[in-house]
Structure formats: C-alpha cells, structure tokens
Amino acid sequence: MDVYYIPLVVIALFYAVYYFFTRNFNYWKKRNVRGPEPVPFFGNMKESALRQKNVGIVIHEIYKNFPEEKVVGIYRMTTPSLLIRDLEILKHIMIKDFDLFADRGVEFSKQGLGQNLFHADGDTWRALRGRFTPIFTSGKLKHMFGIMHDRADIFMDYVSQKAEKNIEFEIHSLIQKYTVSVISACAFGLDLQNLDTKLEDLELIDKLVLEPNFGLELDMMFPGLLKKIGISVLPKPVGVFFNKLVQNIMSVRGGKPSNRNDFMDLILQLREMGNVKNPFGDMKPSLEITDDVIAAQAFVFYVAGYETSATTASYMLYQLALNQDVQDKLIAEIDAVTEANNGEITYESLKEMKYMHKVSDETLRMYSIVEPLQRKCTVDYKIPGTDLTIEKDTILLVSPRGIHYDEKYYPNPEVFDPNRFDPEEVGKRHPCAYLPFGIGQRNCIGMRFGKLQTALCVAKLLRKYRIEPSKNTELELGVDKNRIIIGPANGIRVNFVPRN
Numbered sequence: 001m002d003v004y005y006i007p008l009v010v011i012a013l014f015y016a017v018y019y020f021f022t023r024n025f026n027y028w029k030k031r032n033v034r035g036p037e038p039v040p041f042f043g044n045m046k047e048s049a050l051r052q053k054n055v056g057i058v059i060h061e062i063y064k065n066f067p068e069e070k071v072v073g074i075y076r077m078t079t080p081s082l083l084i085r086d087l088e089i090l091k092h093i094m095i096k097d098f099d100l101f102a103d104r105g106v107e108f109s110k111q112g113l114g115q116n117l118f119h120a121d122g123d124t125w126r127a128l129r130g131r132f133t134p135i136f137t138s139g140k141l142k143h144m145f146g147i148m149h150d151r152a153d154i155f156m157d158y159v160s161q162k163a164e165k166n167i168e169f170e171i172h173s174l175i176q177k178y179t180v181s182v183i184s185a186c187a188f189g190l191d192l193q194n195l196d197t198k199l200e201d202l203e204l205i206d207k208l209v210l211e212p213n214f215g216l217e218l219d220m221m222f223p224g225l226l227k228k229i230g231i232s233v234l235p236k237p238v239g240v241f242f243n244k245l246v247q248n249i250m251s252v253r254g255g256k257p258s259n260r261n262d263f264m265d266l267i268l269q270l271r272e273m274g275n276v277k278n279p280f281g282d283m284k285p286s287l288e289i290t291d292d293v294i295a296a297q298a299f300v301f302y303v304a305g306y307e308t309s310a311t312t313a314s315y316m317l318y319q320l321a322l323n324q325d326v327q328d329k330l331i332a333e334i335d336a337v338t339e340a341n342n343g344e345i346t347y348e349s350l351k352e353m354k355y356m357h358k359v360s361d362e363t364l365r366m367y368s369i370v371e372p373l374q375r376k377c378t379v380d381y382k383i384p385g386t387d388l389t390i391e392k393d394t395i396l397l398v399s400p401r402g403i404h405y406d407e408k409y410y411p412n413p414e415v416f417d418p419n420r421f422d423p424e425e426v427g428k429r430h431p432c433a434y435l436p437f438g439i440g441q442r443n444c445i446g447m448r449f450g451k452l453q454t455a456l457c458v459a460k461l462l463r464k465y466r467i468e469p470s471k472n473t474e475l476e477l478g479v480d481k482n483r484i485i486i487g488p489a490n491g492i493r494v495n496f497v498p499r500n
C-alpha cells in the first residue's frame, strides 16, 4: 500500500471506532426522553467505569439533575437504559406488572455459581425463589437466632478485650468480624471462635466479588455477550472455594440435615423433598437442587449477607454517635425491654424494640447499600402515564438513594430523624418511597435476617458502651468507589465508652 494512504486509513479507522462507540447516542433523543449528554465509549458511566465514583453515586447524581422528569434516558456505556424517577411508574414495574420485569438482567452465566438467586433470571430464578423463600420465614429465623446470639456473645468478648487497650474503634471492619462469623455459622455451620484469625479465603472472596470488575462494563456495552460465551463475572477461584466448602459440609453431615437448623440444613431438607413444583403456579419446570445449586446459594447468602449488615450497623452506630439524643432514647428502650426479659436479649425482645426499628429504617434511608436497583423488561412495554414504549430487553434502573434524599418525600433529607418512621408518617408516604431492600416479588429475601443480625449487634453493644465521636470521626463520610455496593470510603471511627 502506498504510504500516502496511511493517514487516510488511520482516519477511517478512527472514525469507524468513534462511530461504533457512539452509534446509539441518539436513541433517547429520538424518543423525546431527556437525559445527560453521553460521552463516547462510556456513555454516562465514565466516572464509575474509571473507578472515580461508586456506581450508586453516579446514578444518584443523574436522578438529582433531572428533577422534573418521570424517566431519564441514560447510556450504560453504549447501551440505552432508563432511570425511573416517578413512583407510580416504579410501582407498575416492581409490583403491578412484575411478571414482565421479573428479570434483573445480570444473569451472566448459567454455569456453576451463576445459578444463584441474585444473578439468575427467568424460570431458574422463579424456581429458586420459590424453593428458597421458605427458609427465610420468621419461624426458621427464630430457630437460627440461637446461633446468631452465640456469635454475638463471642463478638462482645472480643470487643471487651480490645476495649481494655483502646476506646477508639474502626467499626466497619470491626462489625464485619461479627457478620462474617454469623453468616459463616448460619450458612455453612462454620464456628469461627477466634475473630482475629485471618480468614484468607473469605477475604479473597470479598475482594474478588465486591470490588468492581470490568466484566460489568463489558456486559453493559454488549448485553448478553458474557452469557452467550458462558463467561462468568465471578472469578473461578470463588466457584472452586464454595464448591469445596459445600462438599465438605455435606460429607460431614452425610448429605443429610443435621440438627443445627442452619441454612445448609434447610437446603438439605429441601433437597430431600425432591423436585418440588414451581410455586408460581404455571407449568414451568422446577429446579433440581444439585450440589452446584447448593454451592451457588451458599455463595449468595454469604456475600449478600455479611457486608450489607456490617455496613448498616456501622452507619447506624455512626449516626448514634452524632445524635446523642437519639442514642439516649434507644439505650433507654434497650435497657427497659432487656430488663423486663431477665436481662436477656431474645428474638422476641428485639421485635419489641420499636424505636430500634425506626433508627434502623432511618439509617437505611440515608445509607441504602445496594444501588441502583435493576430490572430488565421482557417485552415491549408502554410506560404508564407517558407516550414512551420501551423495547424488550431494556434495562431499567432505580436510585433508592435518589428517592431517599428527595425533598418531595423526605423534607430535610440530610437530617437523621428516626421519627420519619412513626407509623402515621410512613402511612403518608408513597409505598415505593422507601427501597433499601428493593420492593415487589424480587425484593431482598434476607431482609429479616439482615435486620435481626444488625439489631442484635447494636443492642448488645449499647448495653455495654455509649458510642461517642472520637477525634477521628469524619463529619462527612465519603462513599467507597472501589466497591460495587455503598460503604464508607475510609472506614468509620468512633469511641466506645463503657457505661456505668
């Protein structure tokens, strides 16, 4: 080729690449949907793709920038997606027309751990959800409470030893020790007696699963590609670890439920029941509980179970440190209820602590952990109250944080005020204005478990200590940009001051 053509070829190539990565950027304009200007290659996800901001914060900022819109057209990398702002539309998608939006749109692979409840879609999800809902009932949870309580006592001994030397604690990593030990005991029957033991495998899992992974951006750009080529966003060592773990537990239990009443027992009981019919009432196939399916659920209960609750409890203690009047009221409630129960914190007594629930609800309003919520549309769908019809396979996003900080629903949203959750105040709000656990048939299956382990931890700590700001307590907490969920950027430091 004549060298004179080289610049032309380079320009043509450059243009082709530019065209490819911007080809969809008129999609929302053509449909009269407003939204932020996309940039080539990244669409509206540049800051999260470059790990400059947490994805939940990026979506929250878009929510705030379009206060008059019911829906906002965005580009996840090159792919058009829709952010839902209007609560009535949200209600249609998450609840009324749920059957059309049952998919989350993150089913990257049907192999190995891919068949877990969070990532699975379609019939696999329906069968899994039906099968696993019964293991999260209050009755089952009550049976598991003993295991949780034992772990809380071990944790309190650990805190007491540390508190002899130091009154300042970094509570996010501290409480992770408690939730890892609770979920390891409840999910796999693992008794971690020494909370200082380095659980290298579990630490690696945390890093591999909760740190952002470029597979996510690749899937935004080429939706369905990973699934087609059978590549999982979950790194291989994670699958190997959970498969081995589950094999070990099952061989110790001889493949049958023991009498620990933990998740593994409940799953083994389900397996013994055989191939139960899909509970959604249609003729869709049910799912066989194979060893892979068990490992996939052990994985998701572990990952979804420990970090969300540890982060919630840490934010809660942080707000209690900053709001001593709220703490006084909560301590008074914990003391009164506990003393009326012979000094014991029980499953029932935690239920009685009404103010505790309000403090917890307000914490999750200010710090919802899983952002954004996501659903995939499985048919062409006319958005109620608009002229817009979205195409099948469009991804819909919801920003709980956007809604929770919207003055329309929560006046003075920056103020920590548990009274917002007085029943009469809750009754005045739209049912979709509070979303820390998602909403509708695909909401968080572990909500009660998460609330229970958080409340137990806070109640145990406040029986013994007051939480006060230390000289290192930050007044504004940044959000960690290197996690796929919301968490404090630099940990949270407070003092534990022994109560008299």
Ligand code: HEM
Residues within 6 Å of the ligand: 117, 118, 119, 129, 300, 301, 302, 304, 305, 306, 308, 309, 312, 369, 370, 373, 374, 435, 436, 437, 438, 439, 440, 442, 443, 444, 445, 446, 447, 449, 450, 451, 454
């Ligand atoms: C404070 C603690 C927790 C928070 C804030 C939280 C939040 C959430 C949210 C927002 C979702 C997505 C819901 C949606 O898309 O509508 C979710 C899903 C899920 N969570 Fe939680 N979660 C917590 C604790 C737990 C625990 C303790 C477990 C298990 C032991 C768990 C297991 C799951 C699973 C399996 C899903 C997927 C459900 C499905 O797709 O059917 N979560 N969680």
